[in-house]
Amino acid sequence: TDSNVLHIGGIFPIGGQAGWQGGQACMPAARLALEDVNARKDLLPGYVLKLHSNDSECEPGLGASVMYNLLYNEPTKLMLLAGCSTVCTTVAEAAKMWNLVVLCYGASSPALSDRNRFPTLFRTHPSATVHNPTRIKLMKKFGWSRVAILQQAEEVFISTVEDLEARCSEAAIEIVTRQSFLSDPSDAVRNLRRQDARVIVGLFYVVAARRVLCELYKQNLYGKSYTWFFIGWYEDNWFEVNLDKENIDCTVEQMRAAAEGHLTTEALMWNQDEDEKTISGMTSLDFRKKLNDALREEGYDIDKNRYPEGYQEAPLAYDAVWSVALAFNKTMDRLTQIGKSLKDFNYNNKDVADNIYSAINSTQFLGVSGIVAFSSQGDRIALTQIEQVINGSYVVLGYYDTQADNLTWRNKEVWIGGKVPQDRTIIKRAL
Numbered sequence: 019t020d021s022n023v024l025h026i027g028g029i030f031p032i033g034g035q036a037g038w039q040g041g042q043a044c045m046p047a048a049r050l051a052l053e054d055v056n057a058r059k060d061l062l063p064g065y066v067l068k069l070h071s072n073d074s075e076c077e078p079g080l081g082a083s084v085m086y087n088l089l090y091n092e093p094t095k096l097m098l099l100a101g102c103s104t105v106c107t108t109v110a111e112a113a114k115m116w117n118l119v120v121l122c123y124g125a126s127s128p129a130l131s132d133r134n135r136f137p138t139l140f141r142t143h144p145s146a147t148v149h150n151p152t153r154i155k156l157m158k159k160f161g162w163s164r165v166a167i168l169q170q171a172e173e174v175f176i177s178t179v180e181d182l183e184a185r186c187s188e189a190a191i192e193i194v195t196r197q198s199f200l201s202d203p204s205d206a207v208r209n210l211r212r213q214d215a216r217v218i219v220g221l222f223y224v225v226a227a228r229r230v231l232c233e234l235y236k237q238n239l240y241g242k243s244y245t246w247f248f249i250g251w252y253e254d255n256w257f258e259v260n261l262d263k264e265n266i267d268c269t270v271e272q273m274r275a276a277a278e279g280h281l282t283t284e285a286l287m288w289n290q291d292e293d294e295k296t297i298s299g300m301t302s303l304d305f306r307k308k309l310n311d312a313l314r315e316e317g318y319d320i321d322k323n324r325y326p327e328g329y330q331e332a333p334l335a336y337d338a339v340w341s342v343a344l345a346f347n348k349t350m351d352r353l354t355q356i357g358k359s360l361k362d363f364n365y366n367n368k369d370v371a372d373n374i375y376s377a378i379n380s381t382q383f384l385g386v387s388g389i390v391a392f393s394s395q396g397d398r399i400a401l402t403q404i405e406q407v408i409n410g411s412y413v414v415l416g417y418y419d420t421q422a423d424n425l426t427w428r429n430k431e432v433w434i435g436g437k438v439p440q441d442r443t444i445i446k447r448a449l
């Protein structure tokens with residue numbers, strides 16, 4: 019019977035070309051979590067959690083129609099899982115009309131950290147602004163108080179830069195110039211040189227990053243006198259591939275020369291300690307093996323590095339389902355005390371909805387993506403990782419815990435000129 023089934027909706031970006039098709043790995047990860055949660059006798063005793071899902075193609079319009087189909091067809095859904103930033107924006111803005119909590123496992127847009135527009139949104143994927151405290155921490159560590167910004171004109175980078183500017187002024191770090199470009203970075207790079215920018219934070223998608231790197235080579239804005247911060251979630255060999263396909267006018271050697279020494283920041287999505295048992299009983303390494311098996315069954319040739327999109331974010335989807343199960347478990351106990359049940363939810367009874375909201379809001383557990391906890395804006399609290407390209411490969415330099423202001427540093431950085439690059443031209447006075 020349906021009386022012991024708790025239903026949730028899932029909107030995954032699988033097909034299409036727009037944005038991020040991370041549902042390809044995130045839906046299998048969510049299904050693994052459903053199996054694991056339903057196998058636990060101590061979780062939702064007497065109930066089964068069921069996921070009803072469909073493909074949004076990372077298109078907000080299609081995502082909206084998937085949501086309406088989920089909500090206008092029986093059975094009642096108690097919560098919605100969703101992927102891309104664009105789809106989460108649309109779904110989370112509408113979901114409040116159905117008193118539904120929305121859990122986003124693949125949305126990085128800083129605009130989503132807005133409780134007025136998205137009162138019931140939570141995300142296990144950290145906001146792109148999670149990089150900014152780490153960038154500031156490194157600027158202070160190396161004594162850089164004069165920096166520049168080069169960004170692609172995309173919403174996610176525009177709002178990330180706004181947050182970075184605010185944090186720089188709090189930290190008394192001067193932003194000498196902020197250059198943006200749509201697709202051709204050459205003028206923006208020329209302006210960086212004109213302003214004698216030496217420490218530059220670069221914010222762009224990976225295709226634009228290859229264009230920028232080739233332009234830096236051509237304009238000689240790289241090497242021992244420059245420090246570049248790039249985003250850390252591009253594939254490891256991003257600066258050596260697709261050069262012909264994307265008409266990049268530089269050789270692999272030239273791209274490597276320009277890339278040498280740059281720093282990256284990224285949010286950690288896999289629990290670092292591979293031996294640490296998480297709430298499911300698995301370590302993050304166990305999860306990786308289980309996910310790889312599930313993906314092989316779907317036909318991905320993992321052993322030939324043929325990974326589906328969203329592999330990196332799969333732990334976020336797995337932990338999102340655990341967040342739902344733990345929240346429902348907490349809510350059931352509370353509702354029983356007032357003679358109610360989750361099965362009473364009908365999109366209109368706010369008392370049940372408020373119970374679900376406060377249960378998810380107080381989530382705190384160790385998942386395969388690390389400690390899962392949310393800020394008051396529903397943002398994922400996450401660690402960041404710092405890397406540097408040394409002899410053409412990324413080396414982990416350290417980790418930063420923003421909440422604790424704790425930088426774990428491994429002293430592995432290498433500076434091309436043998437010393438920390440300056441943030442400005444130093445005029446040597448003739449003695």
Ligand SMILES: CC1(C)CO[C@@H](CC(=O)O)CN1
Pocket residue numbers: 037038040101102103104124125126127251331
């Ligand atoms: C780190 C990345 C690639 C950032 O974009 C997210 C997708 C989105 O924000 O739409 C997925 N994870």
